[in-house]
Amino acid sequence: MGISINTFGHICFYCKHYKNTLAFYEEGLGFTRACELKDEDGMLRLTYVKVSERQFIELFPKGYTSDNDKKSRALKEFVLYVSDTGKMEERLKKRNIWYEETGMVPKAIHTMDPEGNDILILKDSNQINDIQLMKAVLNCKDAEKMTAFYRDALEGDGYLEFAAGRNDFLGRGDSYRHVCFVVNDILQAAGELKRKGIQIKTGTAKCINPYVFRPDPQKAGTFMVYDPEGNEIEFMQYREG
Ligand SMILES: [Fe+2]
Numbered sequence: 001m002g003i004s005i006n007t008f009g010h011i012c013f014y015c016k017h018y019k020n021t022l023a024f025y026e027e028g029l030g031f032t033r034a035c036e037l038k039d040e041d042g043m044l045r046l047t048y049v050k051v052s053e054r055q056f057i058e059l060f061p062k063g064y065t066s067d068n069d070k071k072s073r074a075l076k077e078f079v080l081y082v083s084d085t086g087k088m089e090e091r092l093k094k095r096n097i098w099y100e101e102t103g104m105v106p107k108a109i110h111t112m113d114p115e116g117n118d119i120l121i122l123k124d125s126n127q128i129n130d131i132q133l134m135k136a137v138l139n140c141k142d143a144e145k146m147t148a149f150y151r152d153a154l155e156g157d158g159y160l161e162f163a164a165g166r167n168d169f170l171g172r173g174d175s176y177r178h179v180c181f182v183v184n185d186i187l188q189a190a191g192e193l194k195r196k197g198i199q200i201k202t203g204t205a206k207c208i209n210p211y212v213f214r215p216d217p218q219k220a221g222t223f224m225v226y227d228p229e230g231n232e233i234e235f236m237q238y239r240e241g
Pocket residue numbers: 010012058178180234
């Protein structure tokens with residue numbers, strides 16, 4: 001029995017320019033703020049910006065050590081599918097947000113958030129929702145090994161792509177933190193991964209995420225695993241369905 005990943009839930013970034021980055025996703029791309037999670041002292045820990053019904057961008061108002069430069073960072077880009085790229089282009093133009101046509105695929109747009117994270121916006125006419133968080137592309141040292149891990153161990157399908165050519169593992173000092181896969185049954189997924197010899201990290205509940213089903217109220221409800229190049233991957237089960 002497989003893990004049964006049912007969606008690409010979110011992509012998570014640390015932000016050196018939190019206000020601007022939040023504004024970029026809300027006002028720029030037109031997403032809505034879904035929730036802000038604070039710890040018990042009232043400090044803001046993270047914000048969810050809603051992309052589609054069950055997909056989010058997760059932003060931490062927390063810096064990172066590197067410059068998030070393209071040569072060393074883990075994330076090459078992430079991809080949004082939209083039903084109408086023209087509408088998005090108009091939106092960006094109206095707000096003076098930098099973008100370019102990539103020229104690779106007709107109507108494909110490339111833009112960038114204030115942290116420097118690259119975003120590719122593609123038209124998908126089969127798109128049921130207006131917009132969908134489709135996949136993340138990771139720079140990596142050994143694309144074959146990474147593909148094997150995600151395909152065979154995590155049984156992911158179409159949510160991640162790998163770009164070879166990252167010279168070395170340079171630590172996790174860039175803006176990108178993780179992707180999150182939503183599963184139907186978090187306990188079953190944890191059991192399945194453990195059975196495959198993958199180490200699992202669970203955290204205590206520092207703040208309550210309203211979207212997450214938590215089988216143990218003392219724990220966060222989500223868990224993390226690490227791929228062969230040290231990238232973090234989060235798993236969660238939604239409370240509703
Ligand atoms: Fe997350």
